Amino acid sequence: MILKSGGIAAAMTVALLSAATVPVVAQDVDATACGTDRTIDIAEMTWPSAAALAHIHAKILETGFGCDVAIVTGDTVPTTSSMVMRGSPAIAPELWTSTVQDQWDSALEEGSVVKLGEAITDGTIEGWFIPRYTQEANPEIVSAETAIANPSVFPDPEDSSKGRIYSCPPGWGCELATTALFDAYDMSGAWNLFSPGSGGALDASISRAFTREEPILFYYWGPTAILGKFDAVALDMGEAKPEVYACNTDPDCDEPAGITAYPSSPAIVGAAAWLQEEAPNVANYLSKVGLTNAEISELLVYGDENQADAAATAENFLKTKEDVWTGWVAPEVADKVRASL
Template sequence: MTRSFATPRFKAVRLAGAAALLAGTFMAGAASAQTVPETDRPIKLTINDWTGQEITTRIMGGVLEEMGYEVEYVQADYLAQFAGLESGDLTAAMEIWETTGKAALQEAVKTGKVEDLGETGLQAKEDWWYPAYVAELCPGLPDWKALNDCAELFSSPQTAPKGRYLGGPVTWGGHDDERVEALGLDFEVMHSGTDAALVAEIMSAYQREKPILAWVYAPHWLPMRLDGEWVQFPEYEDACYEDPSWGTNPDMAYDCGKPFGWVKKVAWTGGEEVWPAAYEAIRNFKLTNDDAGDLIGKVDVDGMPLQAAVDGWLKDNKDTWQSWIPKS
């Protein structure tokens, strides 16, 4: 993968002095009543392993820093981060997707230690995707029933004669292995090690017009800039994941597509008393798919440094983010 498509490697960092820098450049004018935080304890925001989540998190972090809070960014696995949120070692996570994190969120909220802070405004979709040129080679698509007829089209030396489905990192969840078994698909799931590797392989295949079936998600630049389509599986219902008798396979769950819908913010319940204004600001956070996809494309495709993309959005959207800050 060329550098222009590389997703940055993320590291847990403390941006010492970032609040002062931001305040001195483009963030002047926020409500003065919130310039003094309730405590000097740092707010710890999680960084997961895809560009969009870091962008969302650093936008929120920049606003919290303008309010006077110290913010730490902590690298954390997408699903494993709930343990840190329950213990209070982590404060908040900005992107829990209904597509892959719904069950984990519900279980965490049931403990009383994790709080649902509401939707981000982003609308999530992530499922099996193929480039438009593949439709001529497998004319039954996008119907999932066509996959077995075309399995060899997607095969690789490691999977032949079975097809190859390129999934996301194992830490993302998604139940693709269970889906293949439940629907009787002649495919093997090969998981990418990172988001960057997933996107790189999709781009390489697309540029060579090679058949590929892979995990693609939105909001993201890829479905905005590339011509393709998602496979149409049986429509998700909660019963599909919870009741094996549901659907085409009476003996197994996951015989449907993935859910799609909201992306939520979550936080350690105990933090509400420590940083009440910050929690209200996080609840107020809203971003659109177009904003997110555009920012991700600037970083992953155009090569803009991630923080520069975040700073540019904050500079150009003052009215939006200032409306998140609670007034006294």
């Protein structure tokens, strides 16, 4: 448009300036809205803690935020690969990144995935354990070395001249690590290394010893129902040496077995990057959901004692631990979740 008058031009200038100085009123953002129409698929991993967490988050996102949610089968390596390549599943609620460290770090750098928070705030645990009642009766046993020096405290039921340490079932990665430590500590003269035939057999041996208040030295990890149910004490195993542990768990490593503590693996809430972009409320929620080892082990006890599946275990947590999960969400979201239970 061609302006024919300086007065008109001045008037329009004033009008434009006036419009520019009108304050913009920000629209309220609904902090309870899902934010995306996409289906949010959550990986249900093959171990109990991750499976229960998947169902806890699915229930809250579906009923509290109104998201379209799907639970999908997952495991560390395939879930990570699929999330990196396809953006699906959207959420891995307990991802042990040490198993896929290089791939995960590369994907973070490329921007295809994000870490939203810690799933287990104090890290996973592995090590050698004894019952607290055994330590109270033998206060000198506080470390792996002091336990090894006292085989008579942990007699092998089938060979009382030696002690027994319970390892992992054949084929498990922890069997390699525990066997390597058995060799590195030179235990074969006074100890027998016992490998149960299955995870269930290991749990049964531990449960039987605690129920009868018998001494037992055993490998275990957390978070798990066993450590939630029984008062077990982790023995001091010294410094964690990742390079030694890597060799100890590699059948092709030619170095002699070395002494190292089991390193703690980070367990995070991992997500496809699109989730943070499209559903910031969901991403914000997932940044707050970290639980301690003890809290996760405690929630798993219900499933173990009641033979409950992951969904029932999750529902029990939501019903009995309102003081925990209501801190993750707005009151309006909490009210919707409660109403759904």
